[in-house]
Amino acid sequence: MYPEYIVVHTAAFSGENCDRDMIDEWHKARNWSGIGYHFVIINDKHNEKADGTVEKGRPSNKTGAHALGLNSRSLGICCIGHGDKDDFTPAQYESLYSLIQRLMTEFSIPVSKVIGHREMNVLADQNIISSRYRTSKSCPGNKIDMNFIRQQLPSISNSNEHEAAELDTQSRLAMTKAIAILQKHRQQFPNAQDELDEFIHHPEIIAMTR
Numbered sequence: 001m002y003p004e005y006i007v008v009h010t011a012a013f014s015g016e017n018c019d020r021d022m023i024d025e026w027h028k029a030r031n032w033s034g035i036g037y038h039f040v041i042i043n044d045k046h047n048e049k050a051d052g053t054v055e056k057g058r059p060s061n062k063t064g065a066h067a068l069g070l071n072s073r074s075l076g077i078c079c080i081g082h083g084d085k086d087d088f089t090p091a092q093y094e095s096l097y098s099l100i101q102r103l104m105t106e107f108s109i110p111v112s113k114v115i116g117h118r119e120m121n122v123l124a125d126q127n128i129i130s131s132r133y134r135t136s137k138s139c140p141g142n143k144i145d146m147n148f149i150r151q152q153l154p155s156i157s158n159s160n161e162h163e164a165a166e167l168d169t170q171s172r173l174a175m176t177k178a179i180a181i182l183q184k185h186r187q188q189f190p191n192a193q194d195e196l197d198e199f200i201h202h203p204e205i206i207a208m209t210r
C-alpha cells in the first residue's frame with residue numbers, strides 16, 4: 001500500500017492504560033488480523049508508558065482497518081483517550097504533529113490530505129469516495145479541531161495531481177476497458193468489491209477514465 005491520506009482517530013475510551021496492545025485485543029475480537037491503526041499515541045492515563053509515546057500498530061506498508069472506503073490508501077493514527085470528552089494532551093499533540101510531518105515527508109502527502117475520521121463525509125461530498133462510506137462518527141472527537149491541527153503542519157504541494165492529466169489516450173482507453181471488465185465480473189469477487197470501489201473512485205483513476 002502507498003498511502004495518500006493520513007486519518008486521525010480517537011480510541012473513544014476514557015479508561016486507563018489503553019495502548020497498542022489493548023486495541024490489538026479489541027480488533028482481534030472483531031476477527032480482524034489485529035490492530036487496524038498504523039500508529040497509536042499514548043495519553044496521560046497510562047501507568048507505565050509516558051504521555052505522548054508513539055507506538056507502532058500495523059506496519060505502514062500494510063493496508064489498515066480504520067476508515068472503511070479509504071483503507072487501501074491511508075494511514076491511521078489513533079490518539080488514546082476520548083475525543084468527545086477530552087482534548088488530546090499537549091504531549092499527544094506534540095507527538096501527533098511530528099509523526100504526521102514525518103509521514104507527510106516520507107509519502108509526499110499534502111496537508112489537505114491529513115483528515116479526521118469524520119471528514120470521510122467531506123470526501124464523500126467531493127465524490128472522492130462512494131457515499132456509502134459516509135460515517136456517523138464524530139471521530140477523532142468533538143473536542144478535536146482538524147483545521148487547527150492542519151494549520152500546525154507544513155504545506156507541501158502535491159505534484160502527483162498533475163501527472164494523471166498527462167496520460168496518453170491509449171492508457172485512458174485501456175483503463176476504461178479494464179474497469180468495464182472488472183465491473184462486469186464483480187460478482188465473482190465478493191471479497192474484493194470494496195477494494196474495487198475504492199479503486200474506481202480513486203481521483204487518479206477518475207481523471208484517467210474521464
Ligand SMILES: [Zn+2]
Pocket residue numbers: 008009010066117137139140
Ligand atoms: Zn475513527
